[in-house]
Amino acid sequence: MADTDYKMxxxxxxxxxxxxxxxxxxLCPLLAVTGSVVNAIGLAIATTFVLVGSGAAVSAVxxxxxxxxxxxxFVMIIAAAVTCIELLMQAFxxxxxxxxxxxxxxxxxxxxxxxxxxxxxxRNPMIPAIxxxxxxxIGFSLVLILLxxxxxxxxxxxLFADMDLLFGPSAADWEWVLVxxxxxxxxxxxxxxxxxxxxxxxxxxNLIDIRIEKRRxxxxxxxxxxxxxxxxxxxxS
Amino acid sequence: MAPVLIxxxxxxxARSTAGMMLKVLLATVPGILVLTYFFGFGxxxxxxxxxxxxxxxxxxxxxxxxxxLLFYLGDYSALVTATLIGIALPPxxxxxxIAIGTGSAILLAKHLYGGLGYNPFNPAMVxxxxxxxxxxxxxxxxxxxxxxxxxxxxxxxxxxCFAPAHYDGTTMATPLDLLKQNNSLPVDELWVExxxxxxxxxxxxxxxxxxxxxxxxxxxxxRVFTWHAPxxxxxxxxxxxxxxxxxxxxxxxxxxLFHLLSGATMLGAFFIVTDPVTSAVSLRGRLVYGxxxxxxxxxxxxxxxxxxxxxxxxxxxxxxxxxxxxFTQPRTYGHRDKPENR
Numbered sequence: 232m233a234d235t236d237y238k239m240x241x242x243x244x245x246x247x248x249x250x251x252x253x254x255x256x257x258l259c260p261l262l263a264v265t266g267s268v269v270n271a272i273g274l275a276i277a278t279t280f281v282l283v284g285s286g287a288a289v290s291a292v293x294x295x296x297x298x299x300x301x302x303x304x305f306v307m308i309i310a311a312a313v314t315c316i317e318l319l320m321q322a323f324x325x326x327x328x329x330x331x332x333x334x335x336x337x338x339x340x341x342x343x344x345x346x347x348x349x350x351x352x353x354r355n356p357m358i359p360a361i362x363x364x365x366x367x368x369i370g371f372s373l374v375l376i377l378l379x380x381x382x383x384x385x386x387x388x389x390l391f392a393d394m395d396l397l398f399g400p401s402a403a404d405w406e407w408v409l410v411x412x413x414x415x416x417x418x419x420x421x422x423x424x425x426x427x428x429x430x431x432x433x434x435x436x437n438l439i440d441i442r443i444e445k446r447r448x449x450x451x452x453x454x455x456x457x458x459x460x461x462x463x464x465x466x467x468s
Numbered sequence: 469m470a471p472v473l474i475x476x477x478x479x480x481x482a483r484s485t486a487g488m489m490l491k492v493l494l495a496t497v498p499g500i501l502v503l504t505y506f507f508g509f510g511x512x513x514x515x516x517x518x519x520x521x522x523x524x525x526x527x528x529x530x531x532x533x534x535x536x537l538l539f540y541l542g543d544y545s546a547l548v549t550a551t552l553i554g555i556a557l558p559p560x561x562x563x564x565x566i567a568i569g570t571g572s573a574i575l576l577a578k579h580l581y582g583g584l585g586y587n588p589f590n591p592a593m594v595x596x597x598x599x600x601x602x603x604x605x606x607x608x609x610x611x612x613x614x615x616x617x618x619x620x621x622x623x624x625x626x627x628x629c630f631a632p633a634h635y636d637g638t639t640m641a642t643p644l645d646l647l648k649q650n651n652s653l654p655v656d657e658l659w660v661e662x663x664x665x666x667x668x669x670x671x672x673x674x675x676x677x678x679x680x681x682x683x684x685x686x687x688x689x690x691r692v693f694t695w696h697a698p699x700x701x702x703x704x705x706x707x708x709x710x711x712x713x714x715x716x717x718x719x720x721x722x723x724x725l726f727h728l729l730s731g732a733t734m735l736g737a738f739f740i741v742t743d744p745v746t747s748a749v750s751l752r753g754r755l756v757y758g759x760x761x762x763x764x765x766x767x768x769x770x771x772x773x774x775x776x777x778x779x780x781x782x783x784x785x786x787x788x789x790x791x792x793x794x795f796t797q798p799r800t801y802g803h804r805d806k807p808e809n810r
Contacts, residue, residue: 414564418602427576 244366271379279368286364388413495683506672510559522550609639684738704762
């Protein structure tokens with residue numbers, strides 16, 4: 232693949248082949264840590280970093296790798312990238328690191344990353360591989376943050392709470408209280424709420440797709456009416 | 469003139485969904501009256517408001533799904549769901565609590581799955597469980613029964629529902645809840661110390677359950693459902709309770725009579741377990757289905773985290789119903805029990 236279609240990659244990562252709501256990969260962290268926006272952003276950054284890093288490394292070694300041992304090598308590369316981001320988070324966002332807990336190391340087993348390594352990075356040059364990892368990460372992140380925001384608002388009535396865990400003490404007053412004295416709706420924060428809201432997001436996505444498809448059908452050139460087969464029996468002049 | 473040929477089945481009266489649902493609604497009336505007698509107008513207000521919300525949500529969902537409105541509203545299934553939720557919620561609940569429960573029952577548990585007949589889970593129980601895990605405080609405080617204190621009037625009940633900030637009611641734990649939290653007193657002393665307990669089960673509760681039992685027996689007589697699931701459920705619950713009741717030590721789970729006549733036992737046995745859509749279909753399957761619900765109710769009530777277990781037990785067994793049906797398929801007429809080449 233000499234020239235990569237970046238526009239197509241972008242569309243595929245963000246919408247058409249979105250890892251979270253179309254491929255339905257990486258659901259475990261998606262459902263487990265999206266209780267609030269700050270958790271979602273933390274995991275989103277970590278996953279995107281790992282996707283980009285492992286994409287670059289896998290693409291770099293793809294020529295020397297034999298087919299038989301490619302999977303263990305991919306996993307080791309991914310694990311190395313995960314270890315990097317884990318150490319970075321310990322250094323710069325320790326509280327968030329503690330909240331995310333087991334879900335940070337579990338990024339290693341996230342199917343999105345192995346999936347992109349296998350299906351894209353191991354077959355393409357480095358720059359497209361990095362771009363693909365980045366855009367897939369963004370696609371995943373957007374869904375994470377949307378889900379985190381929805382669950383945080385509906386669950387607690389507050390948006391952007393505890394942002395100082397990630398963005399330093401100056402972010403402590405980003406908290407935005409939408410409803411005063413809100414009765415916490417625990418279901419939204421608990422795991423079943425994650426399933427319900429993820430399902431609703433997928434439903435909305437499919438609805439939009441159907442609408443787009445219908446509009447395209449309408450815009451398509453219609454066959455001209457009245458163009459009938461010429462009747463040749465009878466009088467020919 | 470040739471005689472008109474009619475093929476089988478030769479049943480004479482076509483039983484409509486609406487007719488069955490109306491009978492179910494009618495059968496809840498004695499239970500609702502007794503609840504109102506003991507706990508005041510709270511339950512009635514609950515049910516009325518739940519019905520309003522349910523009809524609104526049902527119309528909305530039908531409009532969105534482009535289904536004929538009057539045809540589906542006329543099967544009264546939304547009203548049955550709303551009535552069951554209204555009975556199950558504590559009297560004098562706030563309007564938003566009832567609205568969330570009923571709305572999620574109709575929209576999430578029923579119409580997202582394709583409407584009546586396609587829902588794998590009992591909508592009323594889904595709505596109840598969503599409320600129970602979301603708002604544990606509001607959901608586990610029940611109104612005071614008549615006797616210890618004067619009952620609030622109708623105006624008070626309406627105020628409790630629609631202006632909860634201005635309502636100052638007294639609530640207390642249900643007998644099941646008390647028994648669950650008690651781990652020091654023997655059962656006898658617990659009964660003497662707490663005014664919630666009545667003769668056999670709980671003050672008011674025993675009569676509520678007997679009223680629902682009466683309504684259920686009428687439905688059984690009307691052949692709205694078969695006896696299999698409710699009877700096995702009650703027998704299994706009674707058996708479990710008699711096996712583990714040791715005469716009244718502190719950790720004892722309460723007498724069999726207490727379990728049969730307390731909480732939602734009878735309401736569940738005759739109005740929820742018998743739901744034709746979400747229960748097992750074959751008769752043998754219903755025996756298994758009812759038995760396991762009875763066992764689960766006791767297990768969750770006594771060793772679980774929640775005081776009453778009806779909703780959880782039913783939802784768990786709703787999951788299992790297709791599986792049970794798979795293993796209890798009745799023999800087709802003219803076939804061997806196990807065909808060799810299956």
